[in-house]
Amino acid sequence: xxxxxxxxxAVIWLAATLAFFALHILPGDAIQGELLGSGASADEIAQRRxxxxxxxxxxxxxxxxxLGLLRGDLGVSLLNGQPVTEVIGEQLAPTVALAVxxxxxxxxxxxxxxTLAALDIYGSRSARLVLDVALSAPIYWTGTLAIYxxxxxxxxxxxxxxxxxxxxxxVLGFSAAGGIGQVVRANVRETLAFDFVRTARAKGLSEAxxxxxxxxxxxxxxxxxxxxxxxxxxxxxxxxxESLFIRPGIGRVLLNATLKQDYPVVQGIVxxxxxxxxxxxxxxxxxxxxxxxxx
Amino acid sequence: xxxxLILLAVFIILVILAPxxxxxxxxxxxxxxxxxxxxxxxxxxxxxxxxDVLSRALYGGQHTLLIAxxxxxxxxxxxxxxxxLSAVADKLTSLLINAVLAFPGLLLALxxxxxxxxxxxxxxxxxxxxxxxxxxxxxxAAVISVSVTGYVEAARGLGASELRVILRHIxxxxxxxxxxYTAVIFAYAILNSAALSFLGLGGEPGIPDWGVMLxxxxxxxxxxxxxxxxxxxxxxxxxxxxxxxxxxxxxP
Numbered sequence: 001x002x003x004x005x006x007x008x009x010a011v012i013w014l015a016a017t018l019a020f021f022a023l024h025i026l027p028g029d030a031i032q033g034e035l036l037g038s039g040a041s042a043d044e045i046a047q048r049r050x051x052x053x054x055x056x057x058x059x060x061x062x063x064x065x066x067l068g069l070l071r072g073d074l075g076v077s078l079l080n081g082q083p084v085t086e087v088i089g090e091q092l093a094p095t096v097a098l099a100v101x102x103x104x105x106x107x108x109x110x111x112x113x114x115t116l117a118a119l120d121i122y123g124s125r126s127a128r129l130v131l132d133v134a135l136s137a138p139i140y141w142t143g144t145l146a147i148y149x150x151x152x153x154x155x156x157x158x159x160x161x162x163x164x165x166x167x168x169x170x171v172l173g174f175s176a177a178g179g180i181g182q183v184v185r186a187n188v189r190e191t192l193a194f195d196f197v198r199t200a201r202a203k204g205l206s207e208a209x210x211x212x213x214x215x216x217x218x219x220x221x222x223x224x225x226x227x228x229x230x231x232x233x234x235x236x237x238x239x240x241x242e243s244l245f246i247r248p249g250i251g252r253v254l255l256n257a258t259l260k261q262d263y264p265v266v267q268g269i270v271x272x273x274x275x276x277x278x279x280x281x282x283x284x285x286x287x288x289x290x291x292x293x294x295x
Numbered sequence: 296x297x298x299x300l301i302l303l304a305v306f307i308i309l310v311i312l313a314p315x316x317x318x319x320x321x322x323x324x325x326x327x328x329x330x331x332x333x334x335x336x337x338x339x340x341x342x343x344x345x346x347d348v349l350s351r352a353l354y355g356g357q358h359t360l361l362i363a364x365x366x367x368x369x370x371x372x373x374x375x376x377x378x379x380l381s382a383v384a385d386k387l388t389s390l391l392i393n394a395v396l397a398f399p400g401l402l403l404a405l406x407x408x409x410x411x412x413x414x415x416x417x418x419x420x421x422x423x424x425x426x427x428x429x430x431x432x433x434x435x436a437a438v439i440s441v442s443v444t445g446y447v448e449a450a451r452g453l454g455a456s457e458l459r460v461i462l463r464h465i466x467x468x469x470x471x472x473x474x475x476y477t478a479v480i481f482a483y484a485i486l487n488s489a490a491l492s493f494l495g496l497g498g499e500p501g502i503p504d505w506g507v508m509l510x511x512x513x514x515x516x517x518x519x520x521x522x523x524x525x526x527x528x529x530x531x532x533x534x535x536x537x538x539x540x541x542x543x544x545x546x547p
Contacts, residue, residue, distance in 0.1 A: 007390065011394045014390070014394030015395075018395070019402070022403065022406045025406075026409055027410075133531060135535075135538060136530075136531045136532075136534035136538060137530075137531040137534075138486050138493075138527065138531070140513075141509055141523060141526075142527075144509075144512070144516050145527070236401050243494065258405045259405075259409075277396075
């Protein structure tokens, strides 16, 4: 247990370090970009950078950054001086709403289609094809297509804005369902070959009951891990989805901050991402132990 | 089970033969005929500048598949080496792999593209480097599952050197897993490089490329959905075929 905590902390520390040094290799920073653009003198730029401690040697900056991290202080945005924790706090809600809804869509679609695709009944081949498309179609194209069909042609749903959750969550969830469905399909097929399934059938249970009570129960366990991994995938997916649907959120902040070289904001989001990723993995571990009596 | 491999080969040959079969020059602009829907003259329509979408899709495949192929090499060679190392050596490498996995790949790609600028090689590097860690993890898992088998223990028991055990006994037995995963990485490379182009960070606007075409198609998708449809379908089909091929290699 203590070993797990230590590894988790080490992974977060390494990710933060990686972000710090990867960003400090880049020439220039947000202050230079912004102030040069507004016609400030070299003197003013140097002053601003000194005020934020950016003129110190890289290792000193790294030390300050880590010390701040321990206190839960992620620094301030280079663009407007707003604390990074505040920037993230403001934008977190729409992203969490998008990711959770998408994960729900992905889980339902993935379990349903994956099970259907594993059996040999009417609709199985179509289910497999739909899963293939979900796994393979680029989200930025299915997203554009969804906007075209549902917003432009049918005019059912709005295509952008923070109030609209249906289209972006549907598109993102559909994409993540591909990975979940593939694993569920493989697991169900594997389970179908076990003796206890034959026993259940021999007892005279209906096929639907055999699947629901015996096969699904045994094959859904490994799906828990995949669902947690897909949650990690969703974090990357929100960057594209939020840009595509012009939704506010962490993904767009990350993209903007990277393009404008606003390092503290980028580092803050990387640390947040690493924390969420490791927590999800740990949760999947615990869930697995709770659900599987053998472990 | 051969079908996906054959279809994939057909697809690649069509793309390679683009100069012979494309109906027109993919960069030839014709403003008078802009945004034409599919017709006998332009089978897949024309784009904002009046360029033939079918020709651009064929030529675009060359650029996209070349970048994805390069990215796959960049990912697989160090990924497999690192995976072998971490499977036989120690916990430190696997900790490092996990840390990189916890790092948003898109961000790493953005940093690489900002440092190196736009172009084919930076794009291949950006998409390839972020796949090293997953590749190492898959290799590690495959190697560990083979390491505990009887024949590996037997080879060790007979006094074979560690290098010999890895090269002669472990590697041949994880080859099909690695080959299947290479197809998956190739598929990811197509999707990711196109995603970066779509965000406006990847390819140069002058060179036709599936990702760039999707980006251009996005700008006029309300009027002309066919511009994005060609590269969208091309990417989806190629990735489906690659995934099915990986499946066929893994479960013959």
